[in-house]
Amino acid sequence: MSELLTVRECADFIRSRDNFLIMSHCRPDGDTVGSASALCLILRAMGKTACLMPNPEITSRYARFVEGLEPPEGFVCETLTAVDLAADTMFPVGFAGGEVELCIDHHGSNSRYAKRLLLKPEKAACGEIVLELANELGVKLDKEMADRLYAAVSTDTGCFLYRNTTADTHRAAAELIDAGADYGGLNVRLFRKVSPARLKLEGLIYSAMRQYFDGRVTVAFVTLDMMRESGATENDCDDLASLAGRVEGSSCSATIREKAPGLCKISLRSSFDVNSSDVCAKFGGGGHPMAAGCAMSCAPEEAAERLVAAIIEEWKH
């Protein structure tokens, strides 16, 4: 079990230590990379020695945030620090072991694997906590720190669109913009621009989308043929499961992805009309009431038929 720290206690702990090695989570997103790299720069601004643990899964989208922050030759870690990392099952690929001295996180589900934990589950993004910590430490944010924290805060909220956004999230954004964050450029890069192949794939998905049950259920297909035709790779498949949810009047959306001939993975999202987890359980899957998943060994067409029948059966009249 972790010792729970306040922001002030966490700042005191940081002041008392040196030689920080900062760890982001596996399959890294903007919040973990932005928060970890900003924390590294904040510690360096305090005169500390700090570097990032290499995370081989960082994509090109976030690669520039970690440039120059690798451990130098001969670096010996004294304070292993995890950022936005909820459980040891989320440690990055290639993690070489070692006790985590400090974890900074916003996941209420944090498994308390670290010796010390600064946890703020009310925050939409871990970047908001790192910002608060920088203020507590008396470090004036520069543009590089502000860029990384803006990326953290904006990506975890879908650019302030998702329901996890709070008034504090907006206040954090204002503070980061005041500190010089290039939010205009970051917004274009993080939220607007996609590869031509991704756009082609979206076109095929939208064209093939189907509605059932008087439009209350929408099913999107992502087939092997579509992947081939669009030229899309796994890199182009971020958040495809959210596209079907755009349809007005539809409160339940499924995305059926053909992973191999005869094998489909299904992602189901719903509101209060139907319990996604119950539906997916019928096919050996599971999840949460509003977002769940399962797999079926059949073609996409058949998967849709079976799934829609199960959804209608579970529908709360």
Place this chain on the structure above:
Amino acid sequence: MSELLTVRECADFIRSRDNFLIMSHCRPDGDTVGSASALCLILRAMGKTACLMPNPEITSRYARFVEGLEPPEGFVCETLTAVDLAADTMFPVGFAGGEVELCIDHHGSNSRYAKRLLLKPEKAACGEIVLELANELGVKLDKEMADRLYAAVSTDTGCFLYRNTTADTHRAAAELIDAGADYGGLNVRLFRKVSPARLKLEGLIYSAMRQYFDGRVTVAFVTLDMMRESGATENDCDDLASLAGRVEGSSCSATIREKAPGLCKISLRSSFDVNSSDVCAKFGGGGHPMAAGCAMSCAPEEAAERLVAAIIEEWKH
């Protein structure tokens, strides 16, 4: 020419008057409807008589904001007020005449048609100015006002995505959320949900998009066939010209819309590599350096050829 007012002077003027008739602009968007309807509620909270001038072009998306705010039988206007309305060419359909006593606006290009003008061109949305005015007037925002101002601020910034967003915009959003705005529901309704026909249309547009000049130029087509096939109506065509701009690596995007057989309207957007206004001028159109338009009397295919040739000719090497 208008007398320019500060926020304080505008508040004093409002206190001195009564019987407000508030006008939104033609082809109304979220900022003009949200700002006008919020101002109406703010004035009523002060004990004033205030109502909205009917605007027949208000779409279903914003209709509920104006419910119950129509002029009652026998209402006599004393203070005609325009909100987010830059020029008299933008007066709403059915405008019956009368001198505009007060205009509240954020368009730097405001033509000064009103007797008094509160102008803040540095604001991303007119809703931010109305919020400042409410604070100056000492009116505590309720949920209804906050919803409308949140809609105003968020729609004019594309949910805090566009470059016009400022730190102050985020501070306004935080204040509106604190005042009870249902930002989660509004975000879903305003930014996420679209009609099935719109999604179908997007699918067809993405599938038919073409790239030229080593991917630096993207052309999107919206043909009469696509409109027919998708079942989309004019209501589904908001902001179609922005779709082509999503392509990574492309700094110039054109949208060619077939309005009738043999007639195309073209919307061109670019960054610094090419001047959109100069390109469109070659075809008798015009606009701004980064966003311009023109028309061509030919089929979409031919329009694309002629346009791309002109873009390449104008390209700054």
